[in-house]
Every structure is written in structure tokens, then in C-alpha cells.
Amino acid sequence: MKISHWRESAIGLVVPVVIILLWQMAAMLGWVNPQVLPSPWAVAVKWVEYALPLTAFDPAAGSRLAWMFSGELLIDTLGSMYRVVVGFAIGAGLALPIGLWMGSSKKAYAWLNPMMQVLRPIPPIAYIPLAILWFGLGNAPALFLISLGAFFPVLMNTIAGVRQVDSIYIRAARNLGVNRRTMFIRIMLPAAVPYILSGVRIGIGTAFIVVIVSEMIAVNNGLGFRILEAREYFWSDKIIAGMISIGMLGLAIDIGMNRLNNYLLRWHRGLES
Structure with missing residues (x-):
């Protein structure tokens, strides 16, 4: 399994390496x-x-010349994360x-689904003017936009997971006299977990996209803010370096979520080899 994993990783590196060489x-x-x-070399530099949080010095005069290495990446990454x-x-959490509730209750679904379907297609970016009006500048509007970005993927996948539980399980539980609370906890919720975790994975990816946009508008640090700052000074190498940092961080998050899903769903027949 480990050899196969490394082989797949090596194959996945072929196209990026070729593109970088060209x-x-x-x-x-x-x-x-x-x-x-x-x-690519200039971008890597x-x-x-x-x-790196280092400083350049003049070896002859012993005086500091300039901040060659700013060490901003760690601070920006922590702020974005x-x-x-x-x-x-x-x-x-919402x-x-x-x-x-909507997935398990027909009444709740009938009450709330029309409103959710109206709000769901609106991209979080469209809320930026309202977010600034409501919360001002800083972390508050960014958190509001990120919450919106994460809310609907988790919501829709959770609803779908609960509503698409195999009816065979429901009928079997009813024939055994299982009450509604036990049916929800022991049957519907476990059966919906794969859908919920898929929604979580999509939601955290969406949240990471939204944070970059919100940092370009409302805050004064983070990876998105640094890219916007680099654009103002036409530092194209720093723009690409920031984009690569975002891509690497997003890849790490996705790998972590995938491994968590595989661990939590190790009982699921879809993961059997």
C-alpha cells in the first residue's frame, strides 16, 4: 500500500515538474x-x-542594510488559518x-427549504458591502463571510445524507419497534455521516477560498492581504509566491480532511479494498 501511494504521488508530480521546466x-x-x-527561480527566491525571518547585514560595516527576509509568511498563514x-x-456549527432537523422533519424542511434555496446561490462575495456596513473592518466581516461560505455546503450535504437513508433500514427499525429518537441516533445519523463529512470537506475548502477574498477587502494581514499589497507595488514574483503558498496550504488541508474522512469512515463499505 505504501509503495502504491508513493507511486501515485510521483505520477502526480510529473505534470507540475514539466510545466515548471517549460x-x-x-x-x-x-x-x-x-x-x-x-x-520559477525568481519566484522561489x-x-x-x-x-524566512532573517536580516541582511553588511559584513564590512557591520550595519544592517535592509530586511531581505521578512518572515511575513508565518504571520500571514496563522492569520488566515x-x-x-x-x-x-x-x-x-450552525x-x-x-x-x-430539516433532513429528519418534513415540516422543518417545508418551512426552511424555500428560504435556503433562495439564499444558497448568492455567493459570499456578494455580501461584502453589507458585511463591512454591519461589522466594519477587521476580523468580524471576514468571519461572517467565511461562515456563509462554509454554511451551505455542510447544510445541503447533511440534509441529503439524512433524507437519503436506505428505506430498508427505516422499515426494519420500525418492525423492531425502535422509537424515533433511537432511529435517528442509531440509524439515520450514522448512515448520513459520509454525506456530512463530504460537506465538511467542501465547506472548509470554500471557507479557505472566501478567506483570501475577505482579506483583500477587510483586514490588514493574511495571505490575501499580502497578495493585494504585492499587486499595488507590481511585485509579480511575490504575488505568485503567495499564490503558491495558498495552494500548498489548501493541499495540506485537503489531504488532512481526506485522511480524517478515511479514518472516521473505515467501517464504510465504500472504502473496502
Whole structure:
């Protein structure tokens, strides 16, 4: 299993490596404007400068020349992750009980579903003006937008999971005289867990997308803010370095969520090999 896993990972690296080599070749041959599209090497150098908290010194004079390495990456990453975790916790914490209620109760579904279907297509970005009016600037509007981004994926998957429980299980439980509370806890909820975890995975990915947008508007730190700052000064190498940082962080989050899902669903027949 481990050999197969490493083989799949190696195969997945082929296309990115080829793209980077072609990109570097185009930059070396002068086919692209380095101000518009810097070379991969220039981006890598800028990423190191962005990440490492070091200072450049003049060895002769012994005086500090400039901050060559800012160490901003760690601070920005922590700021973005804080907003993602808190905003996702708020959105998912509200969506899960509402989704379980709507999925298990026909009356609740009839009452709430029309409103949810009207609000669901509205992207969180459309709420930016209202978020700033309601909460001002800072973390509050960002957390509001992230919560919205996480809410609906978790809600809709939870509803779908509860409502699509196999009717055979329901009929068998009723024939055995199981009460409604036990049926919900022991049958409907476990059967809906794969859907719920899929919604959680989608929701946290959406929350990570929204945090980048919200940081460009409402806060003065984070990965999104740093990319916007780099755009103002036309630091294209730093823009790409920030984008790569976002991609790596998003990949790490997705891998972690996938492993958590596999662990929690190890009983599920869909994971049997």
C-alpha cells in the first residue's frame, strides 16, 4: 500500500515538474516579460524571502542594510488559518443541527427549504458591502463571510445524507419497534455521516477560498492581504509566491480532511479494498 501511494504521488508530480521546466525555459530564452511573469527561480527566491525571518547585514560595516527576509509568511498563514478555523466552526456549527432537523422533519424542511434555496446561490462575495456596513473592518466581516461560505455546503450535504437513508433500514427499525429518537441516533445519523463529512470537506475548502477574498477587502494581514499589497507595488514574483503558498496550504488541508474522512469512515463499505 505504501509503495502504491508513493507511486501515485510521483505520477502526480510529473505534470507540475514539466510545466515548471517549460516555464523556466521560456523565462531564460526571454519569451516572457519577467516583470509580468517572473521565472520559477525568481519566484522561489521571493518565496524564501517571504518565509524566512532573517536580516541582511553588511559584513564590512557591520550595519544592517535592509530586511531581505521578512518572515511575513508565518504571520500571514496563522492569520488566515485562524479566520478559516473560527469562521468554519461558526458556519458548520450552525449548519449541522439545522441540516439534521430539516433532513429528519418534513415540516422543518417545508418551512426552511424555500428560504435556503433562495439564499444558497448568492455567493459570499456578494455580501461584502453589507458585511463591512454591519461589522466594519477587521476580523468580524471576514468571519461572517467565511461562515456563509462554509454554511451551505455542510447544510445541503447533511440534509441529503439524512433524507437519503436506505428505506430498508427505516422499515426494519420500525418492525423492531425502535422509537424515533433511537432511529435517528442509531440509524439515520450514522448512515448520513459520509454525506456530512463530504460537506465538511467542501465547506472548509470554500471557507479557505472566501478567506483570501475577505482579506483583500477587510483586514490588514493574511495571505490575501499580502497578495493585494504585492499587486499595488507590481511585485509579480511575490504575488505568485503567495499564490503558491495558498495552494500548498489548501493541499495540506485537503489531504488532512481526506485522511480524517478515511479514518472516521473505515467501517464504510465504500472504502473496502
